[in-house]
Amino acid sequence: MKRSFAIALALVMVVAVFAGCSKPAVDTPAEGKSDKYGGIFRMAVMADPPDLDPVHATDTSSSRVLYQLFEMLVDLDSEGEIVPNLAESWTISPDGLTYTFKLRQGVKFHATTENGTPTANGGRAVTAEDWVWTFNYITNPKTNSERAYFLDMIKGYQDYQEGKTDHLAGVRAIDDNTLEITLEYAFSPFIAVLAYNTFVVLPKEDVEKWGAEFNFHPVGTGPFKFEEWVQDDRVVLSKNENYWRTDADGNQLPYLDGIEFKVINDLTMEWTEFTLGNFESIEELDDPYYHEALSKYPDSFFERPQMGTYYYGMNVTLEPFKDNKKLRQALNYAIDRQGLIDLVRNGRATPAKGVLPPGMFGYNENLVGYEYNPEKAKQLLAEAGYPNGVKLTLQYNSSDAHKRIAEALQQQLKQIGIDMELKNVDWGAHLDSVERSEVPFFRMGWVVDYPDPDNFLYVLLHTDNFGPNGNYTRFSNPEFDRLTKEARVESDPEKRRKMYQEAEQIVVEEAPWLFIYHYTTHQLLQPYVKGYELPSFGAYSAKYYDVWLDN
């Protein structure tokens, strides 16, 4: 009996482990008139996108996919400059209130989707009426679009939202190829707002056919069509054969047959699978593998500054920061930003002197910021009323990266007598308590929605925006408020630049933030991936219509 059991046991183990030991085969056929055609671009992503309906998407996981399926009137190039997209050109009236867009001709909605099923729109051409319908749909209060409020400067927005009218007055079609948008008040960053990935054109027929289920059956005009979405596993896109864009030689884009976003929710596994050749790219290269990746993939690892800032907020209405500018400044003098970046981020960030990141309009090279000066920090701390040091609690949202940074700063602050305790909570609880003004000292970060200083200074620090709107520190300064409000309507770029620089200097002086660093964005690709450009807006906004595989 003993022997038979032993044999059975051995069998179970052998079958479980040894059978079918093979790696999945990878084949990327090349065919067509250009040798750039063909292949599936497989990318490992950390999380399932919650929304493939652009009207409800608010996060980068969703945006990454949406940029391939849908298109806006204007787009950002890899340097963050606004470029024509579905609008070929536009004019702005001298009073800054009326925008007239000349639409690109020959743009069609996806004709098929999900394994060749015809779409409800049948692949028809996009007209100005489609844009009028889409803007009305997005701003309709019944749609509950999370990002509709980005358009609150459009004429008639408030009335429509409050149910006083049945349409958005400020958007109309002049003819099939001309769209006019009228604003309630001049708003200089308006064009930049239109590059946000909610403001895409939607096919009315498909949106009405699917209703709330449109999220699982998205149809747009982008270079790729929706094929399949297995929750928490993968999103599959296929080539749009009717895409309007061509390359310099007149070859139709995109080159790729499709894109597969695969959810691998562990950075170690993403890296491992990448080195095994199972992915063309991964969403994030974790710091521990940075040097290895640099040496293994020197020509296909891209990294550049991103328009975002990592900071610790100090709520100026709560003790001990209330009415204590010197304490807030002391903290800013007490940290060695470059040392921190080198120690925990492999040097992959830029020290933050102020709020605005380099590369952003209005960035001030000559900003008078804080240098690492422990002596001055100690002195300010004493003047702030804490000659023997002070105890603070930093609340951050749970993550290894935030923890590493907090621990390094904890050591630095200890040098000048600040005892910083760390408390981590999950993101939901963190956001909730910070917005309710219950947390004096908290971690936060901000990456722009649209590349304009308005999206930093006005949104995060203006008195109008306390709480969920973005001003978590409840910073309030009349001069700052005036400057950032006036800059919103100022049309002269040079004047705007000056206003923002002046406003930023006020924030730096008042120090409601512990300015830490500006983010970088990166993307790791296999060496055979060609034509890729890393956008300064963030790797998640990369477009793949002219990416091809050289293998």
Added chain:
Amino acid sequence: MSTYIIKRLLAALPVIAGVIAVVFILTTIVPGDPVRLMMGQRGDPATIERIKEDLGLNKPLWWQFLDFFRRALTLDLGKSYRNNMPVTRAIGQRIPLTAKIALSAMAIAVIMGVTLGIISAVRQYSILDYGSMFVALLGISAPTFWVGLLLVVLFCVKLGWIPGTGTGDGSWIYLVLPVITLGIRPAALIARLTRSSMLEIIRQDYIRTAWAKGLSERVVVMKHALKNAMIPVVTIIGIQTATMLSGAIVTERVFSLPGIGRLSVEALINRDFPVIRGEVLFLALIFVFTNLLVDLSYPLFDPRIKYDR
């Protein structure tokens, strides 16, 4: 028997209602607002208010609680706040994968666990006994995520025999490592329990009688001893199966598998109340049914146990 089943199912109703009530209370106590989280890092208060109104989140808790049950009776568990998917569909989509992994892992665990348990009991204090129990102790003590990562490093990275993550093309090869990872702990648990249960039985008088009658080792061990030793083992198998069916959170994470466990984690992080409540209801039903099945199986092992006549 049918009266017994009906009685048990009726008795389960207040249990399920109680569990859901606790979840309702907990989800409202825990800080973090689902609508606020839907908005991303920044949100417009007017839109937040309107969405809350539409979702019925401004209604009193007791109303939401009763509404949940009223809808649940028609199999409507609401829609996910996160992506608008009906909760029944969100859970339903994930059952096949979770069930496949859980049941395979359990099958391996039962075969290995019972086998090792019997061998150790019959050959008590032998090298086999010490060896098996040492392995079982390791199996119980080793954290699942660590076992999973070790297997990945060995079979996927070093040897390159088996893919490490995801479900790939749906081939069974992708499930080998998760099933082993998930099966180790219950296998160890079952082995230890079978051994101790068997040891108790083989010291009984009727086993000595069986030996004295000259029965073969096979008959004595398998028929007389094992059958009687199985009741505690079956109970633990039931509980373990139910636990696994309700989602192997750690294993699913290590291997990036889209199962029930991942859905729970995402729902909790996003305060996706309808999904959390739906999952808890599902979990409660799984436990009620597996426990009922376990109880109903007792007469197979001990004819003295009878449910009504």
